[in-house]
Amino acid sequence: MKPDIEKTRAYYSSLGPENICDCAYCQNYCVRVKEAYPEVALYLAALGVDIEKPFETLPLEPDENGYLEYCVCQYIVFGSCPEDFTYRIGDVTFGRSDCHPNTKIDEEHFVLDFYPIRLPFEEPKSEVIQR
Ligand SMILES: [Zn+2]
Numbered sequence: 374m375k376p377d378i379e380k381t382r383a384y385y386s387s388l389g390p391e392n393i394c395d396c397a398y399c400q401n402y403c404v405r406v407k408e409a410y411p412e413v414a415l416y417l418a419a420l421g422v423d424i425e426k427p428f429e430t431l432p433l434e435p436d437e438n439g440y441l442e443y444c445v446c447q448y449i450v451f452g453s454c455p456e457d458f459t460y461r462i463g464d465v466t467f468g469r470s471d472c473h474p475n476t477k478i479d480e481e482h483f484v485l486d487f488y489p490i491r492l493p494f495e496e497p498k499s500e501v502i503q504r
Pocket residue numbers: 394395396397398399400
């Protein structure tokens with residue numbers, strides 16, 4: 374992998390809350406993932422990626438124990454990456470995504486994905502739903 378770390382870091386620092394999906398599952402992910410997966414957060418940070426600003430996450434349904442599994446989490450990285458790139462941290466497997474929404478970015482970049490991520494999930498408070 375040949376990430377452009379400076380460009381990636383600048384991109385993530387330019388992303389505001391309005392760029393992050395505001396659904397309950399994504400918000401739950403952003404709030405909890407760094408604490409639950411510190412080594413994954415560190416690995417992403419070394420690439421210039423802010424783990425709290427995912428490009429896309431694909432959550433399953435919360436299970437009966439109050440846990441929610443995200444079967445894939447995707448992040449934009451500037452630079453290049455071979456198609457067969459793979460990396461592991463514990464149970465989490467990283468790869469280069471070939472299936473993701475249009476990034477609308479013209480410069481050389483790729484989408485890094487990893488799975489699975491499993492986090493506690495709390496239903497949003499009722500006042501949030503009624504907003
Ligand atoms: Zn979402």
